[in-house]
Amino acid sequence: MTKSLSELTRQAKEDISNCSSLKELDSVRVFYLGKKGKVSLELKSLSKLDPKERPQFGKQINEIKKTLQDKISLKKTELNTQKIKASIEQAAIDITLPGKTSSIGNIHPLSITLNQIEEIFINAGFLVDDGPEIEDEYHNFTALNIPGNHPARAMHDTFYFNNEYLLRTHTSPIQIRSMERDGVPIRVIAPGKVYRRDSDITHTPMFHQVEGLVIDKDINFTHLKGILHDFINSFFNDEMSLRFRPSYFPFTEPSAEVDLLSNDGQWLEILGCGMVHPKVLDNLGIDNKKYSGYAFGMGVERLTMLKYGIKDIRLFYENDLSFLSQFK
Ligand code: PHE
Numbered sequence: 001m002t003k004s005l006s007e008l009t010r011q012a013k014e015d016i017s018n019c020s021s022l023k024e025l026d027s028v029r030v031f032y033l034g035k036k037g038k039v040s041l042e043l044k045s046l047s048k049l050d051p052k053e054r055p056q057f058g059k060q061i062n063e064i065k066k067t068l069q070d071k072i073s074l075k076k077t078e079l080n081t082q083k084i085k086a087s088i089e090q091a092a093i094d095i096t097l098p099g100k101t102s103s104i105g106n107i108h109p110l111s112i113t114l115n116q117i118e119e120i121f122i123n124a125g126f127l128v129d130d131g132p133e134i135e136d137e138y139h140n141f142t143a144l145n146i147p148g149n150h151p152a153r154a155m156h157d158t159f160y161f162n163n164e165y166l167l168r169t170h171t172s173p174i175q176i177r178s179m180e181r182d183g184v185p186i187r188v189i190a191p192g193k194v195y196r197r198d199s200d201i202t203h204t205p206m207f208h209q210v211e212g213l214v215i216d217k218d219i220n221f222t223h224l225k226g227i228l229h230d231f232i233n234s235f236f237n238d239e240m241s242l243r244f245r246p247s248y249f250p251f252t253e254p255s256a257e258v259d260l261l262s263n264d265g266q267w268l269e270i271l272g273c274g275m276v277h278p279k280v281l282d283n284l285g286i287d288n289k290k291y292s293g294y295a296f297g298m299g300v301e302r303l304t305m306l307k308y309g310i311k312d313i314r315l316f317y318e319n320d321l322s323f324l325s326q327f328k
Pocket residue numbers: 169170171172249252271272273274295296297298
């Protein structure tokens with residue numbers, strides 16, 4: 001074999017092995033074996049040779065052609081295998097990785113409290129009622145014996161829409177609506193959101209109350225004390241101390257605020273209550289000689305904070321999962 005032929009072969013072999021993609025390999029193939037490729041040109045140059053040398057030279061070039069074709073096809077298989085291997089590796093699933101779990105939500109602490117309050121009172125024979133959050137001033141104030149000029153209106157920092165409509169400042173208007181609809185005797189609780197213009201570590205502009213109302217014949221203050229003691233012991237699952245402190249609400253007479261003795265020896269106010277004022281019954285056309293009853297309104301946030309030792313009321317509304325997920 002001539003020097004130039006063996007050099008050509010060596011170079012072609014080197015180029016083939018250096019290919020790193022099928023595309024590159026194809027250009028190398030065209031470069032050497034294509035119609036105008038180096039090896040093909042050598043074949044064409046046969047005509048210029050002495051006829052005696054032609055068979056020998058031709059044979060050599062054909063052998064080179066065959067060798068290079070074989071080498072290309074081997075390289076092609078190799079590159080194909082590599083390509084498949086790479087794509088398998090890329091798509092592979094690492095089964096030793098920890099799985100992605102979707103965490104399960106839990107009930108908001110205030111909803112837990114509301115559910116418990118409802119359950120306790122339902123077991124004591126109460127129905128659960130509801131009322132509008134956008135209330136008129138008649139149901140929020142007037143019907144509850146708080147006339148327009150009454151100072152108690154100023155006690156509630158009310159969000160007004162206009163002269164007539166407001167965001168209810170307590171759940172007591174539901175008392176009125178329940179009696180308007182169902183008359184007496186009645187035994188209901190009414191949980192819900194209430195609104196006041198107030199915001200600090202113990203107040204938020206929106207909070208929750210549960211109203212209670214019992215009207216029947218021969219209802220007196222001991223019934224009220226009894227139901228509240230039973231409720232509190234059941235809610236805290238413990239024997240708790242309550243203090244009934246004389247107070248004033250225009251819609252109850254007598255009225256009391258109830259304090260609960262906390263673990264650290266402090267009395268904390270949890271609700272307002274009293275015997276429904278005869279004038280409230282009168283406003284609704286209910287015979288207040290025949291019927292009497294009691295009402296109470298308790299703060300749901302306050303009860304929840306006492307139960308779980310939560311110090312800042314705003315935590316309930318910050319949607320911080322590290323806080324919320326503690327209440328399973
Ligand atoms: N509505 C009163 C308040 O929000 C609480 C209350 C309810 C008091 C029922 C007496 C009777 O402060």
